[in-house]
Amino acid sequence: MGNDRLDRRTFLKMGGLIAAAGVTIPAASQIFAPSGLASSGKELSAATDVSWTMVADVSKCSPDCTICEDACADENNLPRFPGKLSRFDPYWLRIIEAKKELSGVDNKALSLPVMCMMCDKPPCTHVCPTKASFIRPDGLVMIDEHRCIGCRYCVIACPYRVRFMIFKDTPDDQWTNRKVPKLMRGVASKCTFCVHRIDDGKLPRCVVDCPENALTFGDRNDPETEVAQLLEPGTAQALRPNLRVGPNVFYLGL
Amino acid sequence: MAKYFFAPIEGKSSKYHWAVVILSLLVFSWFIATAIRFKLGFWITGLNHSITWGGSEVLFVLFVGLSAGSLLISALGSIFGQTEYKVLSRVAALNSVLFMSAALMMLISSWGRPDRILLPFYNINPRSMLSLNAFVYSSYIAVGIIYLWAQLKNSEKWSRVLAIAAVCTAIFVHSGTGFIFGVINGREMYFSSLTPLAFVIAALSSGTALAMIILHYSFKATHRKIDKRFFLQLSRVMLGLIMFVMFIVSIEHLIHMYAPEHYEGEKYVLFSGSFFTYVFWIQLYLIGFLSPIFILLYPRTRSRLGWILFASGLHVFGIVGERILFILPGQFLHIPLLPGYEFSSAAYGDGATINYFPMFTAWVQYIGVIAFVALAYLLLIKWLPLLPQEAKLIKPKPPEDLLIEESGEVAEGDTNIVAGSAEAEAPA
Numbered sequence: 001m002g003n004d005r006l007d008r009r010t011f012l013k014m015g016g017l018i019a020a021a022g023v024t025i026p027a028a029s030q031i032f033a034p035s036g037l038a039s040s041g042k043e044l045s046a047a048t049d050v051s052w053t054m055v056a057d058v059s060k061c062s063p064d065c066t067i068c069e070d071a072c073a074d075e076n077n078l079p080r081f082p083g084k085l086s087r088f089d090p091y092w093l094r095i096i097e098a099k100k101e102l103s104g105v106d107n108k109a110l111s112l113p114v115m116c117m118m119c120d121k122p123p124c125t126h127v128c129p130t131k132a133s134f135i136r137p138d139g140l141v142m143i144d145e146h147r148c149i150g151c152r153y154c155v156i157a158c159p160y161r162v163r164f165m166i167f168k169d170t171p172d173d174q175w176t177n178r179k180v181p182k183l184m185r186g187v188a189s190k191c192t193f194c195v196h197r198i199d200d201g202k203l204p205r206c207v208v209d210c211p212e213n214a215l216t217f218g219d220r221n222d223p224e225t226e227v228a229q230l231l232e233p234g235t236a237q238a239l240r241p242n243l244r245v246g247p248n249v250f251y252l253g254l
Numbered sequence: 255m256a257k258y259f260f261a262p263i264e265g266k267s268s269k270y271h272w273a274v275v276i277l278s279l280l281v282f283s284w285f286i287a288t289a290i291r292f293k294l295g296f297w298i299t300g301l302n303h304s305i306t307w308g309g310s311e312v313l314f315v316l317f318v319g320l321s322a323g324s325l326l327i328s329a330l331g332s333i334f335g336q337t338e339y340k341v342l343s344r345v346a347a348l349n350s351v352l353f354m355s356a357a358l359m360m361l362i363s364s365w366g367r368p369d370r371i372l373l374p375f376y377n378i379n380p381r382s383m384l385s386l387n388a389f390v391y392s393s394y395i396a397v398g399i400i401y402l403w404a405q406l407k408n409s410e411k412w413s414r415v416l417a418i419a420a421v422c423t424a425i426f427v428h429s430g431t432g433f434i435f436g437v438i439n440g441r442e443m444y445f446s447s448l449t450p451l452a453f454v455i456a457a458l459s460s461g462t463a464l465a466m467i468i469l470h471y472s473f474k475a476t477h478r479k480i481d482k483r484f485f486l487q488l489s490r491v492m493l494g495l496i497m498f499v500m501f502i503v504s505i506e507h508l509i510h511m512y513a514p515e516h517y518e519g520e521k522y523v524l525f526s527g528s529f530f531t532y533v534f535w536i537q538l539y540l541i542g543f544l545s546p547i548f549i550l551l552y553p554r555t556r557s558r559l560g561w562i563l564f565a566s567g568l569h570v571f572g573i574v575g576e577r578i579l580f581i582l583p584g585q586f587l588h589i590p591l592l593p594g595y596e597f598s599s600a601a602y603g604d605g606a607t608i609n610y611f612p613m614f615t616a617w618v619q620y621i622g623v624i625a626f627v628a629l630a631y632l633l634l635i636k637w638l639p640l641l642p643q644e645a646k647l648i649k650p651k652p653p654e655d656l657l658i659e660e661s662g663e664v665a666e667g668d669t670n671i672v673a674g675s676a677e678a679e680a681p682a
């Protein structure tokens with residue numbers, strides 16, 4: 001158990017460092033060449049300089065589309081239980097229908113993909129009694145599931161309701177992506193921005209699978225990246241900005 | 255100088271034996287339920303993605319609170335100069351330790367991974383109140399046990415020092431528990447600086463109430479005598495505490511009603527006709543606050559032991575409601591992800607009605623923890639000299655008009671000296 005914990009934690013932390021170190025050394029950008037971040041010119045400059053950001057243009061999202069939701073479940077082995085047990089399905093990314101509260105006007109419902117906001121000041125890491133919730137050097141908020149005691153404090157403290165307890169073990173036949181560990185019952189879990197793909201120089205799976213290109217991902221500290229350019233006009237909005245937790249997911253077209 | 259004689263109870267009656275057997279079975283079923291919950295996962299508890307803190311957390315805060323009142327009674331003798339209370343000090347200290355242990359049992363058995371119980375002790379997160387509380391709670395139990403031990407050894411000096419240490423730790427325990435919830439700023443219903451204060455005062459009032467009930471029935475069941483004036487005095491203390499906690503709860507709700515971001519929550523709890531509306535108005539206000547206040551103020555009931563105990567029971571029941579309101583409504587309210595928008599999600603139930611009712615396994619756990627307190631109490635008062643042979647109030651006498659003789663048990667003057675297995679001295 002102890003080794004598992006160390007391995008996983010070291011793996012996650014090292015992942016962040018490797019991702020960063022890989023781009024500090026120009027030659028290492030080769031690592032990212034095959035697809036995703038590097039090929040789209042989204043290299044990092046240094047571990048702590050990165051600001052991984054997701055921008056969702058909700059005007060491109062069509063109603064009833066759940067492609068990103070399904071892609072997330074597929075990539076991260078999120079279980080889908082049968083019948084009544086489906087109420088325990090975790091949704092690291094979920095589509096929310098949002099309608100403006102305008103009396104007398106039947107305004108159009110918007111579809112918002114909602115995932116972990118990877119806050120700069122995440123309440124979940126502040127409250128976690130075992131530091132199982134932690135921030136990687138590149139700013140990604142992660143959970144070390146081997147250190148989590150399942151107290152659910154972070155689930156309550158998350159202002160976006162994007163943390164989930166794992167109510168039941170994932171059946172073996174649903175562990176399709178062996179690159180990602182199977183979810184463990186009794187601990188907290190959440191979207192990781194597909195950290196295993198980022199560390200491989202790839203984009204998160206929801207971004208890749210979206211047929212409308214509604215989701216854009218990258219380092220907003222690099223002015224060359226698409227996310228930086230999308231954010232530049234200042235029209236993107238974060239959810240619950242008044243809490244000042246520094247969310248890194250922004251929405252266009254609200 | 256009065257001498258108090260403490261003696262273990264005999265515990266030879268068949269009633270006692272049956273009680274021990276039944277309670278042991280209940281504690282064993284708690285163990286089985288916890289193991290099943292651990293093995294199968296949260297889905298058998300009644301919790302869901304919206305309500306992740308449920309009955310276990312309600313009972314956790316209730317027990318933490320109840321331990322406070324017992325400690326207060328125990329410490330009155332040593333710290334606050336109420337030497338006559340020393341006679342109750344041992345049994346009250348025992349209750350305080352038992353309730354705190356029960357609180358931790360409840361909390362840890364509700365974790366998804368209770369097997370990782372030691373992790374919080376070496377992966378400390380100084381920003382997390384729960385992390386700090388791991389130390390505070392365990393020190394509280396440790397100090398409580400040593401305090402009890404010092405009393406059993408009749409060490410006057412150490413009892414006093416440890417009583418002070420126990421009260422200081424208790425302040426951290428109770429405000430720390432309030433903090434756990436008060437710092438959740440992402441959910442308006444939780445975020446409040448009054449929470450820790452309200453928590454401490456309600457802890458003292460309900461703890462005193464339950465301690466009175468336990469003391470009365472312990473003495474009655476063992477045919478020992480306890481001076482009614484203890485209850486009269488404690489009921490005065492409790493009355494003040496109940497009024498204070500009612501005041502804090504009321505102003506907290508009133509202030510929240512002025513803030514638009516809190517108003518929705520207040521409307522939901524106070525006026526929506528939901529389960530919580532009944533808990534608030536009937537269980538908390540009517541049963542928990544107003545009825546005991548009336549009973550303890552009305553001249554014909556305030557001095558009658560039966561009524562005092564009844565008022566205490568009502569108040570404890572009311573505070574269960576307060577703890578429910580403390581933990582649950584904050585999760586029942588939908589998080590306003592984007593103010594000005596209505597939300598719903600097909601898959602995840604955003605915006606949908608939230609339901610929660612603990613399932614069988616959870617009830618077995620709740621009952622098992624309560625049984626643990628009762629079992630440990632029964633066994634320990636049999637093994638250790640914790641209950642006095644006779645508890646008499648020596649000073650000061652309450653005003654004459656407060657006393658109504660019921661059974662002729664109230665005696666004047668010094669205590670009788672009765673042979674016992676342990677004795678302690680207190681200045682008369």
Ligand code: SF4
Binds near residue numbers: 129147150151188
């Ligand atoms: S559930 Fe796990 S990750 Fe969340 S606060 Fe508790 S220990 Fe930390």
